[in-house]
Amino acid sequence: MSQPPRKPQNIYDDPDFFAGYSTLERFGAGWERAGERTDLLALFPKLDGLRALDLGCGAGQLAHYLAANGAAEVLGVDISERMLALARTGWAHPRVTYRREALEKAAFPPARFDLVVSSLALHYVEDYQGLVSRIAQWLAPGGVLVYSTEHPIYTACLPGDGWVLDDEGRRTGWRVDRYADEGVREEHWFVPGVRKVHRTLATLVNGLLDAGLVVERVVEPVPSEQWLQDHPLARDERRRPTFILVRARKP
Numbered sequence: 001m002s003q004p005p006r007k008p009q010n011i012y013d014d015p016d017f018f019a020g021y022s023t024l025e026r027f028g029a030g031w032e033r034a035g036e037r038t039d040l041l042a043l044f045p046k047l048d049g050l051r052a053l054d055l056g057c058g059a060g061q062l063a064h065y066l067a068a069n070g071a072a073e074v075l076g077v078d079i080s081e082r083m084l085a086l087a088r089t090g091w092a093h094p095r096v097t098y099r100r101e102a103l104e105k106a107a108f109p110p111a112r113f114d115l116v117v118s119s120l121a122l123h124y125v126e127d128y129q130g131l132v133s134r135i136a137q138w139l140a141p142g143g144v145l146v147y148s149t150e151h152p153i154y155t156a157c158l159p160g161d162g163w164v165l166d167d168e169g170r171r172t173g174w175r176v177d178r179y180a181d182e183g184v185r186e187e188h189w190f191v192p193g194v195r196k197v198h199r200t201l202a203t204l205v206n207g208l209l210d211a212g213l214v215v216e217r218v219v220e221p222v223p224s225e226q227w228l229q230d231h232p233l234a235r236d237e238r239r240r241p242t243f244i245l246v247r248a249r250k251p
């Protein structure tokens with residue numbers, strides 16, 4: 001019997017987790033150098049005049065980008081007060097509002113937004129189908145959902161378990177295991193017990209179709225050779241996808 005969804009975890013407000021996360025290059029201004037950023041931005045429609053919602057906005061870089069590139073209004077929603085404090089101080093913009101709320105609780109009138117984006121937050125949400133169905137209602141006809149989330153090949157094994165090593169400790173491949181066992185995987189990421197949700201590729205795509213959205217593009221970015229020149233230690237990131245990016249439209 002399936003378990004009812006648990007209370008959302010607010011791990012980004014855990015001081016030890018936050019201290020570790022803050023060391024990542026993609027945090028703060030480093031977001032501009034994040035490996036998947038170019039692919040994500042390429043999925044956006046023309047932003048001029050759009051009413052946009054950023055789900056799991058974190059420190060606000062993407063919400064700020066949307067407003068700075070023409071969106072008429074942007075609402076950034078996040079569960080973490082620490083992340084929102086950074087957004088309000090570091091990535092404020094006259095057309096951006098930040099609101100503290102769990103994605104599981106967020107509610108808006110029908111057709112409220114022309115664009116809904118979410119960068120690397122959906123793998124924290126247990127009820128994916130429920131959320132994308134609500135997003136579909138919030139979108140105006142012709143509106144677009146663009147999201148990135150951790151790839152099912154990456155979430156099937158905990159990141160620390162994924163690499164298969166030979167006797168000398170060299171990486172020989174990436175293990176995919178328990179692929180069909182969807183649900184929460186607790187991972188040690190700066191602190192123990194960080195909850196992320198594994199879903200299959202079919203669940204991700206069919207969830208959008210079942211919500212009445214038209215899937216327009218799916219991208220599995222890996223670092224380019226050019227990007228790797230500046231990040232040589234990340235070469236193994238070409239061996240399997242870490243993220244999956246999707247654009248879907250409300251007809």
Ligand SMILES: C[S@@+](CC[C@H](N)C(=O)[O-])C[C@H]1O[C@@H](n2cnc3c(N)ncnc32)[C@H](O)[C@@H]1O
Binds near residue numbers: 008058062080101118
């Ligand atoms: C990996 S960060 C991504 C932040 C930002 N979107 C970016 O791309 O830099 C994930 C964000 O999702 C937020 N988050 C996780 N679970 C959430 C939930 N259930 N409701 C709202 N926000 C959530 C976290 O607080 C965090 O700010």
